[in-house]
Amino acid sequence: MLDNYITAELFNCQQFRLKSIEFNEEISSVQLTYSSQEKVSAVRCPDCGAGVYAQARDTYDLKDMPVFYGIAQTVRAEIHRYQCRDCGKVFTEELGLLRHPGTRITERAAIWLRGLLRFHIPISAISSFTGIRWNTICKIHREYMEEKLQQREKELLERKYKPRYLAIDEFAIHKGHTYATCVMDLEEGDVLWVGKGRSKEAFRTFFEEYDLSLLSEVKAVAMDMNASYHILVEEYLPQAKIVYDRYHMQAQFGKDVLGSVRLEEAKEHRKKSQEYKDALLQETDPVKRKELKTAAEEELHTYSTIKSSRWKLLMSGRKLKGNKAESLKQILSDHSRLALCYAMKEEMCELFELDDPDIAEEKWNAWFNAAKASKIPQLVKFAELKEKRMEGLISHAIYPISTGKLEGFNNKIKVAKRIGYGFRNDDYFFTLIKYLSLPSVRRRFHNFC
8 A cells, every 4th residue: 555645645646745645435526635835936827927825725626537446536626816016906726737728637647538438438438437527528539539630631631632523412410300411532441521401401511511622622422412512513613523421322222212112012912912812702612722722822922022022123133042042043034024124234334334335335325325215204203313323333433442441441431430429519520520530549449350
């Protein structure tokens, strides 16, 4: 055990000397009381520089880094209150390194909190076992993140680096369809900007806040088919090509075309099954009753097979093997509308592999014409909508980029949101998103997840 003298020497700080250590078992807390040893003769008035006299002693309580697990620690500083002998100004003694600026915690507690927050420990957990307020921990964390972001910005400026390929996408920040927009540099992986909303005016804030001279070398921007993004990128970055993301295109085709047609086909089989069951109730001939029962069961089985074939239809035909491939082949051979939509999906995926813009334009035109000639309402509607965005689809042959990296990072945003049990301050959350995109932090956070 350390004796009182050694303990006091360990805890001494600047002009302060440890006066007492008090342990409160009822509330599981420790209070360290420091007394200032500052000499009055050495103090001068901050206004006129004249000498002062000690008017009184004040106490100042600060939350400190806990030494023992689950026991909150407080530092009580007994400091002087001075009054100038000439101008009469009253002021208190500076706490110096004992206090972290702008907070009521000690400097060493702030350093310790930074260390904990680097490992993505939930703020609520830190607050519960230290007794330090949630907002104070957020302030420390934000200071640390902004410091690292400034270092990263300085590093990129020294390298004279400018982004060439960007990705834009939105993600949900709260329940109830509340979204934010994210802009990422695809080469470095840094998030350049995060802003609340996904409307045209909300996204315009990016171009108003960001230094456009740093975007002078942008060659292409990957995005979904959000008209707001398209219009503003053309307005502020006229030199950049707009590239429509293949995965958004494929996902929408899978939902609006393949999914819709699949459900229609399945419902048709369920309807036939019910018709056979109704006829079975009216039939008295045993042979015909057996035939009707068998037909009803077959239709119901086909209904279940089509209903459960969603992922088979969405997957690439090259990846399906064995029973799954045979099952899909049987479904397509019996349902011509579904087979046509599946074939169009496979061909559309191949179009995104083209690297010649002239060939891409020819192939996309042929694809849209074939889709409109199919007479399948869902496929015709999809083709008519997407044909208007032909230029962005052809650009993929020149710049084969996508929002895939940003989509992957969105999953990390969701993890961070769960760790924080939601965020009350959007600005703090957006700073955290940019911080998590820094190269060193990305690797550490990936290992944590």
